[in-house]
Amino acid sequence: DGGITQSPKYLFRKEGQNVTLSCEQNLNHDAMYWYRQDPGQGLRLIYYSQIVNDFQKGDIAEGYSVSREKKESFPLTVTSAQKNPTAFYLCASSPWTASYGYTFGSGTRLTVV
Amino acid sequence: DAKTTQPNSMESNEEEPVHLPCNHSTISGTDYIHWYRQLPSQGPEYVIHGLTSNVNNRMASLAIAEDRKSSTLILHRATLRDAAVYYCILTNSGGSNYKLTFGKGTLLTVNP
Numbered sequence: 001d002g003g004i005t006q007s008p009k010y011l012f013r014k015e016g017q018n019v020t021l022s023c024e025q026n027l028n029h030d031a032m033y034w035y036r037q038d039p040g041q042g043l044r045l046i047y048y049s050q051i052v053n054d055f056q057k058g059d060i061a062e063g064y065s066v067s068r069e070k071k072e073s074f075p076l077t078v079t080s081a082q083k084n085p086t087a088f089y090l091c092a093s094s095p096w097t098a099s100y101g102y103t104f105g106s107g108t109r110l111t112v113v
Numbered sequence: 114d115a116k117t118t119q120p121n122s123m124e125s126n127e128e129e130p131v132h133l134p135c136n137h138s139t140i141s142g143t144d145y146i147h148w149y150r151q152l153p154s155q156g157p158e159y160v161i162h163g164l165t166s167n168v169n170n171r172m173a174s175l176a177i178a179e180d181r182k183s184s185t186l187i188l189h190r191a192t193l194r195d196a197a198v199y200y201c202i203l204t205n206s207g208g209s210n211y212k213l214t215f216g217k218g219t220l221l222t223v224n225p
Contacts, residue, residue, distance in 0.1 A: 035215070040217075041217065042200070042215035042217045042218065045213075048212060058212070090157070101147065101159035102147075102159065103159070104157050106155055107155065
């Protein structure tokens, strides 16, 4: 079955450490996205990529970095520069045309301890 | 980006129809109306989308006003599994705007 896989589901990080969240899709979608969700809030866009080797900052990119070396993969690194990294992180993908639906992964819950 | 307005919360009883409203008065002619829902601790799930005509699928129906400034997601018979946050989102089919902008959505509570 096609879909998006995010791993791990839960992640704990010590303050000052970088951590990388994985996102893999086998839907042959061109575009991929990372969103952050805080309790009781909507989703906020961190980064997005419409094509391999290219990505754009979203609304809250500070303290995060991404890469898009393969169409299937779009890992997100939460760096030590992110002041409040504890959140629920969601990866999504879409075909090139926005008229089709977006597919989301099941999320990674990151907690800084 | 065109903005949508939804009620913060709604309540329904099991096996009754639910009508979830969404206002989008600044919608442009090329904006699609998408609905997603999010169950607790899960990623959002696509529900339905439309442009001008009403749409039906196995999950729900989407009724779009003639002037397209509002729409309604209809769950014909609510079940406990339909309890979720429902997001109404506009996406532009033209240009390079593929980003989704999520508001807080409508929290639907379904009573047994």
